[in-house]
Amino acid sequence: MKTVPIAFAFDNNLVFPACVCLSSLLMNAKDDTFYDIFILHSSKVDLNKEQLAELLKQFSRCRIQYRVVDDTFDQSFEIRGITAATYYRLLIPELIPEYDKVIYADVDIIFRMDLSELYETEIGNNYIAATRELGMNLTEDGQKYIHSMPELNVGSYIQAGFIVMNNKAILKDNVHVQFKEWSNKKLKFQDQDILNVVCRGRIYYLSLEYNMTDYSYMFAMRKRSVIKELFSDAEIEYALKQGNIHYNGHKPWKKYSVNFDIWWEYYRKSPFFDQKFYFEFFYTRLNELDQLSLWKRIKILIRYFVYGKREI
Secondary structure: OEEEEEEEEOOHHHHHHHHHHHHHHHHOOOOOEEEEEEEEEEOOOOOOHHHHHHHHHHOOOEEEEEEEEOOOOOOOOOEOOEOHHHHHHHHHHHHOOOOOEEEEEOOOEEOOOOOHHHHOOOOOOOOEEEEEOHHHHHOHHHHHHHHOOOOOOOOOOEEEEEEEEEHHHHHHOOHHHHHHHHOOOOOOOHHHHHHHHHOOOOEEEOOHHHOEOHHHHHHHHHOHHHHOOOOOHHHHHHHHHHOOEEOOOOOOOOOOOOOHHHHHHHHHHOOOOOHHHHHHHHHOOHHHHHOOOHHHHHHHHHHHHHOOOOOO
C-alpha cells in the first residue's frame, strides 16, 4: 500500500465543496493507494466534521486527521475577501512533521487522477513542487505585476493551489520562519506571492495536468501556440482530458464556470448527492443557463444522463 499524505485548509463556509473535492480524490484512488488526509482549521472554528466523516463510511483506504492552527496568521494581510486561512498551507512543515513531503490542495479542485506517482516523484532539495501560473507568466497584467516585485521572475511564477511541500528541506533551512516573516507584508496574492519569493530558485515545476486552472484551459484550448514552448501537444491533450480541474475563478456550486458540468458530475457521484438541492440549484438558475450556447447545454445533459450516480 502506498501512503500519500495530503492537506487541505478550510472553514465551515467551504465544507460542502471540500466534501466533493475529497470525494473526487478518493474515487480516483488506485487499489494500492492510501490517502492520509489532514484538514487544517483555526482553533476558533468548530469545524463541521459530521459531513466529512461520511467519507470514511464510503471509502476505506483513507484516514482523516485534523490539525488545529493557532493565531499565527490572525494579523496577516487579507485582500479580495480571502481570509487568513489561505496562509495555513505555509504551516504544513510544522503541523505535519511526520512526513518528509506533503501534498497541499485547495478545495475548489476536482481530482481526475491518482496522486501516488506524483508523491513518489523525486524533487531533490527543492522546497516545493508546483505548476506554473500561466495567467501570471503569460499575460500582460500578470507580467506587469511580477515586474513590480524585484524578488519575482516572469516565467517561473507558480500557482499555489496545488503544491508538494518538501517538509524536510523547509524545516532544515528554517524556510518556514521566512514564510511567517513575509505574511504581514501587503502582497496582492498573499501566500502565493510568499511561496514564490521565499522558494525562488528551489522550485520543481510540475506538469500541466496536476493543476488545470481557468487560464490553463484558456491557453490550451484557445491560445495553444502561446504555451507550445512549455508543453507538447500530447501533454496538453492529456491535461485537458484527464487533468485535475482547479476552479480558481468562478465556483461551479455558485454559478456557471469553466468545466461547470464536470464538477456537478462528481457531485452526483459523491456520497453527498441530494436530489432536492440539485433540482433547486438548477431551477433557480434557469435564466442563466438559458443564455448558454447549445453545445454547453448539451454537455450538461450528457453529464446528467450518461454519467449516473457513483456505484459503490
